[in-house]
Amino acid sequence: MEAPDPRTLEALDLAVAPREDPLSYPGRWPPESALLDGNRILPLDTLVFEDRVPVLSVGSNACPAQLVHKMAEHGVECRIPMVRARVTDIGVGVSAHVSLLGYMSASPFHSPGSTRELFLTWLNEAQLAVVDTSEGVDSPTGNFHRAVLPAADFRIELESGDVLDQAWIYVNRWGVLHNGGPGPRPHPGRQRPLISELLAASAELRELFGTTPDEFCARARGNRGLCVRGREVFAEKRWTTVSGLEQYVRPHPRSQARLGTARAQQTGRPGTGASLSPPWI
Known part of the structure; x- marks a missing residue:
């Protein structure tokens, strides 16, 4: 009998998707940079892929x-290099909307002076x-x-x-979302305490989504009208603020995807490599 593959x-213990279990978001x-190859995690021997598009993840895309x-x-095909990166001036906040998948997602905000580790996914066009x-x-x-x-405003340094x-x-x-202070509130990385706090702070949210995180997820999931109303409540209660990243939005991003295929400035060992699969055009 074959031994089970230890790389799956x-x-x-990486098999739970928040799309299937919202409270796991x-x-x-x-734990480290790796190649996601279908249902397996494999080692990487290079960290930069010049014919792929580098996309930073602050939530479930990592x-x-x-x-x-x-x-x-x-x-x-799910063959995606996932690379740890040290990122300056980016914070991870709470989205000012309720996800149709039943959770409160993370969204980035401008956080001058901060440094954190995030995952970079190198994506082909498909x-x-x-x-x-x-x-x-x-x-x-x-x-x-x-x-x-851009590197002029945000330093994104790989392990190499x-x-x-x-x-x-x-x-x-x-x-x-903010919590009454001058800037965005950080995302706690766990759904139960976050949703519990939001529900406790608003009778209208409790009326819409119930009194527990489990009820919140069940009612929100797939209910577009309810999610929109939740987003409106956040705005009406003035719980929302700008991310500070609006100026970096580009109008037709996918048509400009090739512009986003970043070169690396070689400050450590060489890290360039060919794409793991041909980009879709």
């Missing part, structure tokens, strides 16, 4: 199971189109725009020491 998402991220789910839905669709980039009712982060010229990131159209 199940074996690595943002999902588990890989969860391998979520990416597998998204690609499978559209019949696109994969980029899938993620754009999942974020509503081309939809008038979508929740995200795609923005470009390479610094990208630029990368893309998804910016919320409705802004992010």
Whole structure:
């Protein structure tokens, strides 16, 4: 009898997708840079892919199971380099909308002076189109725009020491939530305490979504009208603020995808390599 493959998402405890379990959002991220190859996590021998588009993830797009789910839905090969990056001046906040998938997603905001580790996914054009669709980039009712982060304003350094010229990131159209202070509130990385706090602060939200995180997820999931009303309540209560990244949004992002294929400034060991699969054109 063959031994089970230790590289599968199940074996690595990475198999739960927030799309299937909303309270698990943002999902588990890989412990290190890796190649997501279908249902397996494989090692990478290079960190930069010049014929792919670098996209920073602040939420479930850094969860391998979520990416597998998204690609499978559209019949696109899920062979994606996922690279850890040290990013300056970007914070992770709470989206000022309720996701149709039943959770409160993360959205980036401008956070001068901060540094954090995020995952960079290197996407070919077919994969980029899938993620754009999942974020509503081309939809008038979508929740995200795609923005470009230039090196002049945001340093994105890979583990190799390479610094990208630029990368893309998804910016919320409705802004992010604040907690009464001058700037955005950080996303806690867990749904239960976040949703519990929001429900406790608003009788109208409790009337719409129930009194517990489980009720919130169940009622929100797939109910577009309810999610829109939740977003409106955030705005009416003046809980929302801008992300500070609006100026970096580009009007027709996918048509400009090739412009987002960033070169690396070689400050460490060489990190360039060929794409793992041909880009879709």
